[in-house]
Amino acid sequence: MLASPDKAPVLEMHHISKRFDATQALDDVSLTLYPGEVHALLGENGAGKSTLIKIMTGIHQPDAGEIVLDGQPVQIANAMQAQRLGIAAIYQEPMIFPDLSVAENIFIGHAERTPFVNWGRIVREAEAILGRLDVKLDVRMPARGLTLAAQQAVEIAKAISLQVRVLIMDEPTASLSAHEVEQLFRLVDALRRQGVAILFISHRLDEVFAIADRVTVFRDGRWISTRLRSEVTPEGAIRDMVGREIGDFFAKTPAAQRGESLLSVRGLSKRGVFSDISFDVHRGEVLGFAGLVGARRTDVGLALFGIEPADSGEIVFEGRPCTIRSPEQAMRLGIAYVSEDRRQLGLSLPQSITANITLPLLRRYAAAFGLLDFKAEEQTAERYKQQLAIRAPNVQVEVGKLSGGNQQKVMLAKWLNTAPKLLILDEPTRGIDVGAKAEVHHIINALAQQGIGIIMISSDLPEVLGMSDRVLVMREGRQMGVFDRAQATQERIMAAAIGGAIPDSPAPRADGEGMA
Amino acid sequence: MKAITRAIRPEQLREITLAALIVVVVLFFSSQIQGYFSGRTFNRVTASVAIIAVVAVGQTLVVLTRNIDLSVGSIVGFSAYFVGTQLANDNTLSPAFAIALAIGLGALMGAINGALVAYGRVPAIIVTLGTLAIYRTILVDMSGAKTVVVDALPQWLKDLPRTNLIQIGELDIRLMFGLAVFVVLVFQLVLVYLRFGRRLYAIGSNPEAARNAGLPTQRIVFSAFVLCGALAGLAGFMFLARFGTITVVAGQGMELQSVAAVVVGGVNIFGGSGSMIGAFLGATLIDLLEQSLIRWLRVSEFWRDALLGLLILLAVASDAVILNRLRRIWAQDGVSVQGKPVE
Numbered sequence: 001m002l003a004s005p006d007k008a009p010v011l012e013m014h015h016i017s018k019r020f021d022a023t024q025a026l027d028d029v030s031l032t033l034y035p036g037e038v039h040a041l042l043g044e045n046g047a048g049k050s051t052l053i054k055i056m057t058g059i060h061q062p063d064a065g066e067i068v069l070d071g072q073p074v075q076i077a078n079a080m081q082a083q084r085l086g087i088a089a090i091y092q093e094p095m096i097f098p099d100l101s102v103a104e105n106i107f108i109g110h111a112e113r114t115p116f117v118n119w120g121r122i123v124r125e126a127e128a129i130l131g132r133l134d135v136k137l138d139v140r141m142p143a144r145g146l147t148l149a150a151q152q153a154v155e156i157a158k159a160i161s162l163q164v165r166v167l168i169m170d171e172p173t174a175s176l177s178a179h180e181v182e183q184l185f186r187l188v189d190a191l192r193r194q195g196v197a198i199l200f201i202s203h204r205l206d207e208v209f210a211i212a213d214r215v216t217v218f219r220d221g222r223w224i225s226t227r228l229r230s231e232v233t234p235e236g237a238i239r240d241m242v243g244r245e246i247g248d249f250f251a252k253t254p255a256a257q258r259g260e261s262l263l264s265v266r267g268l269s270k271r272g273v274f275s276d277i278s279f280d281v282h283r284g285e286v287l288g289f290a291g292l293v294g295a296r297r298t299d300v301g302l303a304l305f306g307i308e309p310a311d312s313g314e315i316v317f318e319g320r321p322c323t324i325r326s327p328e329q330a331m332r333l334g335i336a337y338v339s340e341d342r343r344q345l346g347l348s349l350p351q352s353i354t355a356n357i358t359l360p361l362l363r364r365y366a367a368a369f370g371l372l373d374f375k376a377e378e379q380t381a382e383r384y385k386q387q388l389a390i391r392a393p394n395v396q397v398e399v400g401k402l403s404g405g406n407q408q409k410v411m412l413a414k415w416l417n418t419a420p421k422l423l424i425l426d427e428p429t430r431g432i433d434v435g436a437k438a439e440v441h442h443i444i445n446a447l448a449q450q451g452i453g454i455i456m457i458s459s460d461l462p463e464v465l466g467m468s469d470r471v472l473v474m475r476e477g478r479q480m481g482v483f484d485r486a487q488a489t490q491e492r493i494m495a496a497a498i499g500g501a502i503p504d505s506p507a508p509r510a511d512g513e514g515m516a
Numbered sequence: 517m518k519a520i521t522r523a524i525r526p527e528q529l530r531e532i533t534l535a536a537l538i539v540v541v542v543l544f545f546s547s548q549i550q551g552y553f554s555g556r557t558f559n560r561v562t563a564s565v566a567i568i569a570v571v572a573v574g575q576t577l578v579v580l581t582r583n584i585d586l587s588v589g590s591i592v593g594f595s596a597y598f599v600g601t602q603l604a605n606d607n608t609l610s611p612a613f614a615i616a617l618a619i620g621l622g623a624l625m626g627a628i629n630g631a632l633v634a635y636g637r638v639p640a641i642i643v644t645l646g647t648l649a650i651y652r653t654i655l656v657d658m659s660g661a662k663t664v665v666v667d668a669l670p671q672w673l674k675d676l677p678r679t680n681l682i683q684i685g686e687l688d689i690r691l692m693f694g695l696a697v698f699v700v701l702v703f704q705l706v707l708v709y710l711r712f713g714r715r716l717y718a719i720g721s722n723p724e725a726a727r728n729a730g731l732p733t734q735r736i737v738f739s740a741f742v743l744c745g746a747l748a749g750l751a752g753f754m755f756l757a758r759f760g761t762i763t764v765v766a767g768q769g770m771e772l773q774s775v776a777a778v779v780v781g782g783v784n785i786f787g788g789s790g791s792m793i794g795a796f797l798g799a800t801l802i803d804l805l806e807q808s809l810i811r812w813l814r815v816s817e818f819w820r821d822a823l824l825g826l827l828i829l830l831a832v833a834s835d836a837v838i839l840n841r842l843r844r845i846w847a848q849d850g851v852s853v854q855g856k857p858v859e
Contacts, residue, residue, distance in 0.1 A: 057728075080730030095725035097718045099788035108718050109729040117709050 008071065010035050010197045011056075011087070011166050016065035018051050025051040026062070029223040031216060033166055033197040038188060040200045040212035040229075044241055044292075044461065044494075048221040049201055053168050056199075057089050058082040083109055086165035088158070092174045092294075094151035098144035102126065105143050106158045129157045133187055149180035156187050160194075167191060168199045173207055174294055185211055203292045205234050205498050217241055234500045235491075242461060242490040259283030261319075262453040263422055265304075268313030273299045274477035277313070281422060281453040286444065288468030289457040291497045296477040297457045298340060301424045304455075305337035306330040318421070331360065336420035338411050340427040340457070346411045349400030353392060354381040356399050357414045384413035388443055405436020412443060423447065426457045441467060461490055473497050530782040534797040538804060545808040552811070555686040561800075561807050562689075563677065566696035567592075567754045569799045571770055572777040573703050574626075574747030576795045577740045579778050580707075582720040582787030583640035585741065587629060588748040588774055590651035592767030595621050595752025597655055600664035600762045607670040614673075618753035619746045625651055626745015630738035648771060656764045666760030676757040692754055697796075699747070704792035716740060720787020776824070777802055780831040802827070 011033045018026040026048045033039055043049050054060040056067075058076040067074055069085055076082050096105050103126035126139040135153045137146075143154065152172055159167050169188070173181045188211060191198060202208055208215065209229065216226040217240040224240045259282045269275040274296040281287050289297040303310040306324040315322055317333050324330050330337070339346045347356055358365055358377045365380075367373040381395035388409045392402055399410055408428065415423065428444065429437040444467060448454055458464045464471055471488045473480040473496040480496040495502045546553040571588050578585045595618045602617065603609055625647070632643040666674065681694040707713035715736050719726045726733050751770075756762055781798025783790025802824060809820045 078730070079728055080732070083730040089728075095722065095728050097721040097725060097788070099717055099721040099784075100714070104714060104718075108714065108726075109731065115710050115712065117711055117714055119709075 007034050007036070009033060009068075010070065012066075012068040013052070013056070014066040014068065016052070016055060016062045016067075018048075018055065018060060018062050024221050026055075027221045028065075029218065029221070031199075031223070031226075033199060035165070035195045035197050036192055037213040038192055038198045038200050038211050040202065040208040040215045041218065042201075042205075042208065042215060042237055042241055043218035044459075047218040047241070049218060050170070051221075052218075053089055053170055053199075053201075056082070056087055056166070056168060083162060086163060087168070088162060088164045088166070089168040089170060090152060090155045090159065090172055092171040094148065094155045096143045096146070096151050096154060099142060101140050102130075102137050102143050102146075102154055103139040105154050106139075106161050109158070109162065125161065126157065129160050133157060133160075133190060135187075147180075149176055149183060152176075152184060153187065156191070159196075160191070164196060166197045166199065168201070170201045171203065171294075172200075173202055173204060181207065203294075203498060205237060205500050208237075209234065235495075235503075238491060238494050238498065238500060242494045259285065259451060259453075262317070263304075264314075264316040266314040266316075268300065268303065268310050268315070270299065270303060270308070270310045273308075274303075274474070277474075277479050279472050279479075279482060281455060283421075283451045283453050284448050285469045286448050286454045286456055286467055288464040288471040289455060289474065290461065290464045290471050290493050291459075291474040291480075293459065294476065295474040295497065297474050298426055299477075300474070301337060301426050301455065301457055304330070305335060305424060307337075331418060334419070334421035335424065336415035336418055336422070337424040338415055338426060338428060340430065347399050347407060347414075350398055353385070353390065353395045353397055353399055353402075353410055354378055356410055357381050357384060357417055360414060360418050380417060381413075384409075384417065388413055389439060403432070403436070405432035405439070408432055408436070408440060409443070412440070416447070420452060422453045422455070424455045424457070427459065428456065429458070429460065429463060437463075461493060465490065465493070475499055531791065531794050531797060534781065534794065534801060538797065538801050541801070541804055541808065545812065548814075549808070549811050552808070555688060557807070558687050559690065561804055562693040563758060564807065565800050565803045566690070566693045567751050567758065568770065568773050568777060568803060569696045569796050570699050570747050570751040570754065571774040572781070572795045572799045573699055573792055574744030574751075575774040575778050576781075576783050576790060576792060577703070577716060578640070578744045579775075579783050579785060580716040580720045580787055580790060581737050581740050582723065583633060583737065583740070584644065584775065584785075585626075585629060585744050585748075586641065586644040586771045586775075587625065587647040587651055588744065588751075589767045589770035589772075590648050590655070591622050591625050591745055591748035592752040592755055592770050593762075593765070594625065594651050594655045594767075595749040596756040596759075596762050596766045597659060597664060597752075597764065599753055600669065600756045601659075603670055603673060603756075604664055604668035609670075611672060615750070615753055618749045618756075620749070622749015622752065623742050623746035626742045626748070627738070629745065630741025633741060634734040634738040644771075652764075652768075659764050661764060663764075664756070664760075664762040669756075669760055673757055674760060692757065695754070699750075700792050700796045707792060712736065712739070717788055720784075721789075773802065774799075776828050779828060782831075785832070798831075 009032045013029070013031045015028050015030055016026055017024070017028055029048065029052065031052070041049055041052070051060065055062050056076065058078045058081055067076060074085060076085065076087070082088070097108065100108065103122045106126045106129065107122050123139055130137055130139065130153070133153060133156065135150070135157070137150060137153070143151070146154065172184060176184060188198060188200070200208070200212060212229050214226060214228055215232045215237060217224040217237060219241060261280050262283045263281040265280070266278045268277040277300055279287065289300070291297050299308060302308040304315070304324065306326045306329050309325045315324060322333065324333070348359070354377050358380060362372065365373050365377050378395060384390065385392065385395055390406050390409045390413070392406060399407060402410065425444070429440050432440070441463075444454060444456065456464070456467060465488055468488070469485055471483045471493060473483070473493055475497055481502070483492060489503075492502050542553070571592065575585060575588060598621060599614050599618045603614055629644055629647055632638050633640045677690065677692060679691040681689045681691045683689070707716070715726070715731055718729070718731060719733050719736055723733065752767065755767060777799035778790070778795045779785055779798070780802060781790065781794035781796065783795055805824065805827065806820070809815050809823065815823070
């Protein structure tokens with residue numbers, strides 16, 4: 001079953017690098033795939049897995065490096081070419097055409113010699129392929145309404161029909177039930193026996209160890225290790241994934257003393273999204289929310305702010321039980337939410353800094369006859385511009401013209417202006433440069449010292465560890481634990497986020513041990 | 517019930533319903549208007565449907581890809597006027613040349629739309645709203661506000677609208693109507709049996725997945741616009757043949773008529789589903805109502821447009837609501853219409 005070294009590799013990626021603006025997404029990584037192997041690729045969010053997939057499928061071009069297929073160097077210019085070369089990808093959300101029949105979905109990308117569709121043949125072959133996979137579907141019916149698992153089966157059938165040699169599966173199990181995962185694994189096994197090379201990406205370590213032949217770990221865009229499954233332990237894999245040092249760049253001032261409880265949440269649930277979330281936030285405290293993408297941390301934030309209210313559970317704010325059904329209600333209580341997506345949810349890009357900051361509280365700036373008092377608005381904006389060091393020539397500048405970091409500060413200003421008691425920050429430093437990041441961290445510290453309770457959702461593990469007084473870890477909608485600052489280590493949090501065994505006590509930091 | 521649900525799919529019910537509605541409308545007006553049920557009514561309706569149906573076929577191609585072409589009315593007018601002028605100047609031009617010229621002109625204008633939408637990445641509604649005005653302005657400028665008159669046209673063209681294909685009892689099937697039906701059938705076959713047709717559905721159904729599947733989406737969208745323009749050009753020739761007298765406002769409003777026909781005919785305005793037969797039936801129903809209401813003195817001229825508007829709203833609303841209901845009824849009968857596992 002294991003890829004024997006005597007077999008020639010199907011696909012080799014040599015010294016691939018890729019840069020997006022300020023981010024080095026991939027830095028000199030190499031990966032080799034053999035026919036008939038399931039090769040797991042592990043890494044934290046932002047480790048470069050997605051970028052590598054996009055290069056393999058022709059969506060991105062590498063800045064440097066070489067791709068070798070069957071011993072021949074190739075260029076993968078676009079999706080069509082990747083398909084011709086026999087490389088296909090299946091994503092967490094399958095890409096189906098709801099209006100086309102199952103059979104058509106399987107054969108849509110095919111290059112046929114004639115321009116005619118041979119319906120009889122398509123239906124027959126689709127049935128044959130699904131039959132071989134032991135999947136029972138009526139191939140003549142539209143794909144609309146298929147379950148995710150069935151959609152994935154269709155995608156796998158599509159890959160088989162294209163005689164794919166390399167199949168990339170990007171978190172295919174993320175939305176599947178345990179039973180469906182089992183079915184999927186049977187399909188994967190069938191593919192492996194047919195000699196397909198499978199690159200399997202998953203955050204669930206148990207799955208990786210159940211199915212993979214070899215395991216490669218990426219971290220921060222770099223290759224860390226590639227080992228046979230028999231030579232890897234879950235602990236070792238986690239160490240490789242997180243093993244970096246935290247600089248002293250997070251100048252956290254720990255909460256001098258924990259203030260009184262500000263928000264108390266018990267058993268908060270939303271069907272199919274998250275369940276049984278319980279925690280407290282005290283005045284002047286930063287509660288970090290850690291977890292992997294898809295852990296549903298943002299959904300908890302949205303529920304607390306009333307955008308997507310929870311179904312059940314108790315919320316006590318400042319000692320009073322309350323239900324939060326809308327953002328207006330949340331704002332009246334003194335809750336502010338700085339969203340993850342600055343562009344779509346947070347800011348009005350074509351409008352000025354001033355207009356953005358005063359938007360939630362325009363009533364306050366209305367003078368006689370409801371006309372807006374521009375002067376008062378500008379004063380507010382100027383004050384925040386200085387306080388938060390927003391770098392812009394003046395407050396009339398369009399927000400869309402600012403850098404990411406400064407946009408983030410405008411967002412913060414907008415919500416600080418509502419004088420919140422509880423501030424929910426969702427990925428406050430995603431996509432902004434290192435300098436601006438430090439400034440934002442500084443602001444968060446200062447706000448906590450003023451007695452504001454802060455919930456900070458972040459996928460940046462060092463940030464969570466560096467900034468939080470306590471860390472709540474979520475995994476697939478469930479609360480995996482709350483760690484005090486003293487107990488929170490990268491290994492323990494990662495283990496909780498992935499669902500591995502949590503090391504007992506603060507384990508010694510893996511100081512570059514994993515650096516292969 | 518089960519027998520019905522097994523025999524047909526909810527999507528096909530749409531077309532059957534339309535056909536039934538057309539029969540109901542005909543029966544209703546026959547009871548209301550003296551001498552309505554006659555060969556003359558049939559000719560009047562088919563002569564007008566023939567033109568709009570050809571435009572609607574092109575519009576369907578574009579709408580299937582999640583786009584829209586609002587410039588078709590201007591293309592019809594342009595092609596009718598330009599070809600009319602050529603024929604008036606030189607009566608010896610061959611019919612084949614005239615038709616090819618009309619189609620070629622339309623295709624050229626469609627290609628401009630398509631290039632801007634597919635390769636320029638400008639939203640179709642903006643591109644074609646712009647070219648709607650531009651094509652019309654060029655026509656007005658070129659014409660110097662002169663009119664093509666019937667008398668100047670060659671005899672074969674004047675005879676064309678009255679040329680019969682076949683006669684069934686009292687009903688004359690005119691050549692032009694036959695041509696329109698032929699166009700509808702050909703493109704229906706294209707949608708079902710050509711890869712090009714299936715790819716139109718795929719792009720409208722899930723554009724991102726279409727790109728990921730390696731389909732040449734830009735080229736396909738471009739082709740849809742070229743074909744739509746070409747068909748509008750052909751409709752322009754038919755317009756010229758039918759009316760003879762062509763002013764600079766010829767074809768105005770056809771963009772909306774064609775969109776209405778397509779939507780009433782069950783083509784999803786967000787792309788991905790619909791058929792040529794449906795669009796043809798939609799065009800027929802709208803035209804039939806329009807022609808009948810004119811003769812039905814109980815409804816004032818002003819209310820006529822409102823009634824047609826109501827019909828369009830009903831069609832769109834029913835698309836979302838009724839189809840889902842139907843799918844549920846079908847599902848209750850245990851017939852899988854959504855590709856659920858049939859274990």
